[in-house]
Amino acid sequence: MQQTDMIRSVTRWARVKSPWVIHFNSGSCNGCDIEILATLTPRYDLERFGVRLEGSPRHADILVCTGAVTRQARESLLRTYEQMPEPKFVVAVGSCAISGGVFQGCYNVIGSIDQVIPVDVYVPGCPPRPQAIIDGIVGLLERLSEREAVS
Amino acid sequence: MTQKFTLPVGPQHPALKEPGHFEFTVEGEIVTGATVRLGYAHRGIEKATEGRNWTQDIYLLERICGICSHVHALAFCLGVEQLAGVTAPPRAQAIRVLVAELERIHSHLLWLGVAAHEAGFDTLFMYAWRDRETVMDALETLTGNRVNYSANLLGGVKCDVTSASASQIYHAVDKLEERTRHYLDVVMNDDLLIQRTRGVGVMTVEQVDQMGVMGPTARASGVMRDIRCIAPYSAYVEFPIQPIVETSGDLQARFIVRVKELFESYRLIRTILDHLPDGDLKTRMPRRIKAGETISRVEAPRGELFYFIKSNGTDTPERVKVRTPTLCNLASVLTLAVGRQVADIPMILVGIDPCFSCNDRAVLLLDQSGERRWTWEKLRQYGIDFYRRQQ
Amino acid sequence: MTLDKMQDRLKIWAEETQTPEANRLDVTITVGNLLAAVAVLKAEGWYLSAITGLDYGHDADRMEVLYHFCFGAETLTLRVSAPHDTPSVPSICHLIPPAVVFERELAEMFGIVVVGIPNSDHLFLPDDWDNRVFPLRKDARLE
Numbered sequence: 184m185q186q187t188d189m190i191r192s193v194t195r196w197a198r199v200k201s202p203w204v205i206h207f208n209s210g211s212c213n214g215c216d217i218e219i220l221a222t223l224t225p226r227y228d229l230e231r232f233g234v235r236l237e238g239s240p241r242h243a244d245i246l247v248c249t250g251a252v253t254r255q256a257r258e259s260l261l262r263t264y265e266q267m268p269e270p271k272f273v274v275a276v277g278s279c280a281i282s283g284g285v286f287q288g289c290y291n292v293i294g295s296i297d298q299v300i301p302v303d304v305y306v307p308g309c310p311p312r313p314q315a316i317i318d319g320i321v322g323l324l325e326r327l328s329e330r331e332a333v334s
Numbered sequence: 335m336t337q338k339f340t341l342p343v344g345p346q347h348p349a350l351k352e353p354g355h356f357e358f359t360v361e362g363e364i365v366t367g368a369t370v371r372l373g374y375a376h377r378g379i380e381k382a383t384e385g386r387n388w389t390q391d392i393y394l395l396e397r398i399c400g401i402c403s404h405v406h407a408l409a410f411c412l413g414v415e416q417l418a419g420v421t422a423p424p425r426a427q428a429i430r431v432l433v434a435e436l437e438r439i440h441s442h443l444l445w446l447g448v449a450a451h452e453a454g455f456d457t458l459f460m461y462a463w464r465d466r467e468t469v470m471d472a473l474e475t476l477t478g479n480r481v482n483y484s485a486n487l488l489g490g491v492k493c494d495v496t497s498a499s500a501s502q503i504y505h506a507v508d509k510l511e512e513r514t515r516h517y518l519d520v521v522m523n524d525d526l527l528i529q530r531t532r533g534v535g536v537m538t539v540e541q542v543d544q545m546g547v548m549g550p551t552a553r554a555s556g557v558m559r560d561i562r563c564i565a566p567y568s569a570y571v572e573f574p575i576q577p578i579v580e581t582s583g584d585l586q587a588r589f590i591v592r593v594k595e596l597f598e599s600y601r602l603i604r605t606i607l608d609h610l611p612d613g614d615l616k617t618r619m620p621r622r623i624k625a626g627e628t629i630s631r632v633e634a635p636r637g638e639l640f641y642f643i644k645s646n647g648t649d650t651p652e653r654v655k656v657r658t659p660t661l662c663n664l665a666s667v668l669t670l671a672v673g674r675q676v677a678d679i680p681m682i683l684v685g686i687d688p689c690f691s692c693n694d695r696a697v698l699l700l701d702q703s704g705e706r707r708w709t710w711e712k713l714r715q716y717g718i719d720f721y722r723r724q725q
Numbered sequence: 726m727t728l729d730k731m732q733d734r735l736k737i738w739a740e741e742t743q744t745p746e747a748n749r750l751d752v753t754i755t756v757g758n759l760l761a762a763v764a765v766l767k768a769e770g771w772y773l774s775a776i777t778g779l780d781y782g783h784d785a786d787r788m789e790v791l792y793h794f795c796f797g798a799e800t801l802t803l804r805v806s807a808p809h810d811t812p813s814v815p816s817i818c819h820l821i822p823p824a825v826v827f828e829r830e831l832a833e834m835f836g837i838v839v840v841g842i843p844n845s846d847h848l849f850l851p852d853d854w855d856n857r858v859f860p861l862r863k864d865a866r867l868e
Contacts, residue, residue: 210375214400214481217444224463254851255373285394288385289378290860290867291851310400310481369844370826376849380834381860381867416746546772546823565748565798627745629793629800631774640775640793657775657827665823 201233202324205243205267209260209296210253214310215277219247227313232321240266245323246300247316251279251286252293264300272327274304274319281305356668356683363675368668383654388414388488388623391651398656400481401444404437405634407486410654412567413630413643414488417623424611426490427569432606433477433485434568434632435599436503439469439510441635442592445687446517449589452684453530454718458520465513472506475499490616500607507600514596521589529721531585535670535682538583545666549637549659550591551686555583561633568632573606588685622649636660636687660688677720728799731769738762753804756814762803763792763817771796773817776827778835780862781809788812788835807837816841834861 208216222229223236237243240263252260264273275296278284283294296302303326306319359367379398383391396407408430415422422430443466450458470480476499477483477492485491495503521527537547542557552559556579562570563577578594580587625647632639637659646652663686670682728750732742738758743751754762763773771794781787790812792803805814816839818825828839829848836859839845847854859865 208375210377212375212397212400212403212482214397214403217400218481221463221467224467225460226464226467250375251377253374253376254853255376285397286377286379286382289382291376291378309397312480369846371846371848373847373849373851376851378860378867381865543770543772544822546774546821629746629749629802631795631800638774638795642775642777642791642793644779653777653779655775655777661826662774662823665826669822 201235202244202320202327203235203237203242204245204247204320205237205240205263206247207249207260207263209248209250209256209280209299210292211250211277211279215249215280215308218310218313219249219276219316222313222316227317229317229320232317232324234320240264241268243267243271245272245274245320247274247276247320248280248296248302249276250296251283251289252296252299254291254293257293257299260296260299272303272323273300274306274323275302276306276308276311276316276319278307278309281307284309358671358676358679360676363677365671365674365676365679368671370664370668380654380656383651385650387621387649388651391654392486392488393484395654395656396482396484396486398658401441402437402634402636402639403482404433404485405632405639406656407484408434408568409630409632409639409641410643411486411488412632413628413641414623414645415619416628416630417626417643417645418488418620419624420489420617420619422490422568423614423617424569424572425494425613426615426617428573428606428610429491429493429495429615430486431569431573432495432503432603433473433483433491435603435606436469436473436476437483438635439596439599440466440473441687442596443469443510445592445635445684446589449681449684449687450527452680452714452717453527454714454722455524455526458517458527461513462517465510468506468509472499472503475502487616489619490614492615494615495607495610500610503603503607507603511597511600514593514600517596518590518593521586521593527589528586529724530681530717531589534585534678535674535685536582536584537666537670541666541669542583545669546662547637547666547686548662549634549687550578550595551588551637551663551666553577553579554587554591556581559638561631561638565631567630569606573602573609575602585681585685592687622647623651634659637663660686664688675720677717680714680717728801731766731771731801734765734769735762748799749802750799751802751804753806756805756807759792759803759805760815760817760820763820766794766801766803767820769796771801773821773824773827774800776824776831778831778837778861780835782863783809785809788837790814790831790837792817811838812836813838813840815839816843818843833859835859836862 275281280296286292304319304323306315308315357369358365392407395410396403398406443462447459447462474480477485485493537555542552542555548559558577558579560577562575576598578591580591623645625645627644630641640657642655644653667683735752738754739752741753774795775793777791779789786809788807788809790805794801825844828842831837832839833847833850
């Protein structure tokens, strides 16, 4: 196997088998955030899919976002996204992250994650259940592995 | 010569899952000053209530906070019913209190896990959150959702207790009570936790009074502030709760109070199910609410939740003012932290059970020798490492 | 101290008193008497539960600040009026230090000047907020 092929294959394996996730709250009520945190606890155990929650954007592959993006959070969201190395992916969790939810039209609310950064996966719900969140992330991983297989 | 640093921490907060911003001024290991900057989760909700009708506002106010969603809706509905001169039927009131206590259980278990994580005790975090699933299941069966239960209507409740849901709740409470005995043993006797909590962050009765502290944080210092007891509302009149009070006023006491409160919640839930009144789930409410002003105070898991509601006689409110318990308790953290060491900040903060989306905050320690930004994770790890070195 | 006794203690400053609901007393006072009234409530063991701002509109030329004090099941509200275009109240922080968060919120939301406030930074509004816009005013122009 050529050197570059091998590196690509190892990288693909590492990225798909063990994606590092960073969580960002852009001003949510916390409902989605506690369900995201629940996915890491024994009943749902997202870690068995190799998903690891990271503290720093510089090491993360996937940005999991909640909230309708308050004005105060917008810049921090952008900075977090910019600090992530390529390739990077974004999962918008919850009605607020998708469309602003009940906070549409509130002053101080931008209204959706995709008005600030590109989003790859939308997980609807208020909040979505942990199974739905896992479904969204696993769906992204499957797309990632397809994409890597093709390249 | 000690150098003065200000350490900024935040706004990303992996452990507490909430964004916010405190500033601590530090000299060496000791905190000399503290302020707070909120705004991260500020969505402009009070303003938004004025542009929506009374019913739409329930859905909005429920989502101030995903952890204490039900008490927000409850405070609002009770207040609006007061203005309209309407009382929800007894069965509805009992179900409201039932859901409120189930919510308190989920909230306290959530907090126990998060607080344990702050202390570096991740096993306890996992156990608490695993056990919490039991009460989430019960809430889902009863109301249709794990979070944001939407049980309240103006004039009553949407969901009824069936024999299936009652049976599930009885089982859940039995199972959780057994687990909670274990948690009480841990918070009272585990060496690691004791090291991080006993004698730490002591608040005297005078400080509680002066700083307007409320909820379990106040009760841990011997101050019996619990709206369910001192000003019973809804079905707490028929189904009274016993106040839980500790006197040592330290972080450990704050752990003990919350764990012991769980037992009271289990007891009350069983009593309500045993004596659930028959009757309607709701009563008629007018679309336009009589002009007037009302105050609605309820006991959220974190302390007194205060609603001031003003009607101008139409189908939309004139003003809804929401004062959450954490805003009051925050001031206590700022005062308490002064004179403490940096390593204690995470635990002192978590001791008030801060609900950021109810208020939205974070922690900053600013370094004046240059801008050295700490993440919350770094501060948390600093605390864990500090105490590990002491062993 | 019960509401009846407090009503008695505050009557030298009270312009008007009302009992809007059971366990509630509203006492209207002038802004000049606010600090004295707060000192009495504090000395008698009442705690400050919240501060509410109300905007009656430019035409009514009136804003009102409500200081809600609680003792057990009872709530006593001090009501202070101010002119709509130049509303101002003194800070009560030297009496009740944690009131600073309530006063910061009042100031940024209503544009009420809180004289002597120890910290006038925004509490909730973003750093780049237009300081001429006060969101909770009835005539606030919000995008």
